[in-house]
Amino acid sequence: MRPEDVDAAERLTALAYGADRTDDRRRRWCDRIRHLLTTDPGGCWVADDGGDGAADAAGPGASGEAGSINGVAVALRRDLLWVLSTYAVHPDHQSRGIGTALLGAAIDYGAGCLRGLVTSRPDPQALRRYRRAGFTLHPTMRxxxxxxxxxxxxxxxxxxxxxxxxxxxxxxxxxxxxxxxxxxxxxxxxxxxxxxxxxxxxxxxxxxxxxxxxxxxxxxxxxxxxxxxxxxxxxxxxxxxxxxxxxxxxxxxxxxxxxxxxxxxxxxYLALRHMxxxxxxxxxxxxx
Ligand SMILES: CC(C)(COP(=O)(O)OP(=O)(O)OC[C@H]1O[C@@H](n2cnc3c(N)ncnc32)[C@H](O)[C@@H]1OP(=O)(O)O)[C@@H](O)C(=O)NCCC(=O)NCCS
The missing domain is CATH 3.40.630.90 (Aminopeptidase)
Structure with a gap:
């Protein structure tokens, strides 16, 4: 992910989450991702359709037009804990393996971490991905x-x-x-x-x-x-x-x-690995 991808990633996640963010929440979302791009550039990934319809996980510095992204995953490492902060694929592009590729890149960023944590949405596709990546799913209340x-x-x-x-x-x-x-x-x-x-x-x-x-x-x-x-x-x-x-x-x-x-x-759900x-x-x- 590059800084110029952040606005497109915000729109994509709002669409995928069905979220109706106020201007303030939208700004705050973008500020958070820009912050994580600074602290964890290697954990921030987008899927870029590359203009030819092929979905590739594109890392920092990869080519591609901002706005042509169809998926995003943002992970951070704090000491020996890996955390997934954002994860979504555009609704028109889901269930084609893009989410698997993105989560794989984000998890690879956590190599060497002992534990993993995701506050998951109750999304069946996301839960499938997390469980298959070895996370234990703990139901949560609000x-x-x-x-x-x-x-x-x-x-x-x-x-x-x-x-x-x-x-x-x-x-x-x-x-x-x-x-x-x-x-x-x-x-x-x-x-x-x-x-x-x-x-x-x-x-x-x-x-x-x-x-x-x-x-x-x-x-x-x-x-x-x-x-x-x-x-x-x-x-x-x-x-x-x-x-x-x-x-x-x-x-x-x-x-x-x-x-x-x-x-x-x-x-x-709170999805946890080794903790x-x-x-x-x-x-x-x-x-x-
Ligand atoms: C979660 C998400 C990022 C996964 O991306 P994706 O590109 O759809 O992921 P993939 O295609 O790699 O995998 C989806 C899996 O769900 C399965 N699936 C598809 N529709 C499903 C359904 N209705 N119920 C259960 N599983 C379903 C697919 O078969 C696939 O599993 P498999 O590869 O093991 O067969 C994407 O679905 C999404 O953006 N969801 C909405 C936003 C969200 O809730 N994000 C999670 C935040 S914690």
Whole structure:
């Protein structure tokens, strides 16, 4: 993938996901992929029809017109963890093997990584690809709705974090998921609010965007619950909150969400290779 492919990749993924992105979400999607092109150029792949109808996985620097792409896969490596961030083939070109070629290129980028993680959509073709690539599929749940303000408890020990707290974020990440998000800190800090809880016995952090909790990790469940309550308390009254990618390992989160009056639904799948679902942890859809 080259920087000039990003806009076409955005349109292609919106079409393949059936997503109706606002201008803001579209810009943010493109900014994220440009960020990953900088941190993980070898993990960013497009399928380019090459103008002759033949589908080739085209790597960085390969020839081809921007806009003629019919598939995209973006993977990142963080320490020894491989994460798939985006994966789609144009609906008119699916089921012809393009997705298999793209996923193969993205997985090859993870050579040497010990573990793999994908927050998968509930797409039968994607699930087929992930399982056949050796991933274990863990069904996930999602909490949505408007927080019942009357349910909010007083929460001590949680404050808004700054760049000075990113070492704490790294150490919690290493404990909980065996890998940091270090190269993504600047991008994530620019797009969300960091909450931290640093007690004598345990610590944790959460990232919040205007639509909900985008990531949360802690070294024990009590701190994770404190952070989630604090995050829900910060949602604008009357506007919906969203917490996704919750396997049954995250009952600490489900219990908080239900107590806060949120609705629990089936979400999708967390596809993992050589690891159990990290806990207590709310995985980021984009960064694992
Ligand atoms: C997932 C996706 C990228 C795969 O790309 P693709 O080019 O269709 O992939 P392939 O053709 O290599 O493989 C598709 C597989 O699904 C199978 N398949 C096709 N239609 C299917 C259906 N309705 N149900 C189940 N499997 C189906 C194909 O037989 C093929 O499997 P096989 O090669 O083992 O026989 C593409 O389908 C897609 O963009 N889906 C929508 C977006 C999405 O949800 N992406 C995943 C985000 S996590």
């Amino acid at each position: 909490l949505t709705g408007v927080v019942d303000r009357a349910s909010l408890p007083a929460v001590d020990g949680v404050r808004v974090g700054t760049a000075a707290d990113l070492d704490l974020v790294d150490s919690v990440d290493r404990r909980v998921r065996g890998a940091t998000h270090r190269p993504d800190h600047a991008f994530v800090m620019a797009h969300s609010t960091l909450l931290v809880c640093d007690l004598f016995t345990a610590s944790g952090y959460a990232f919040l965007a205007d639509w909900g909790v985008t990531r949360l990790a802690a070294t024990n469940r009590a701190v994770a619950q404190r952070l989630l309550w604090a995050a829900l308390a910060r949602t604008a009254p009357g506007s919906p909150a969203d917490v996704r990618n919750l396997t049954s390992d995250q009952e600490w989160a489900i219990d908080v969400g239900l107590a806060a009056g949120l609705r629990l639904d089936q979400d999708a 159990r679902p990290p806990a207590p942890y709310v995985p980021s859809s984009a960064f694992g």
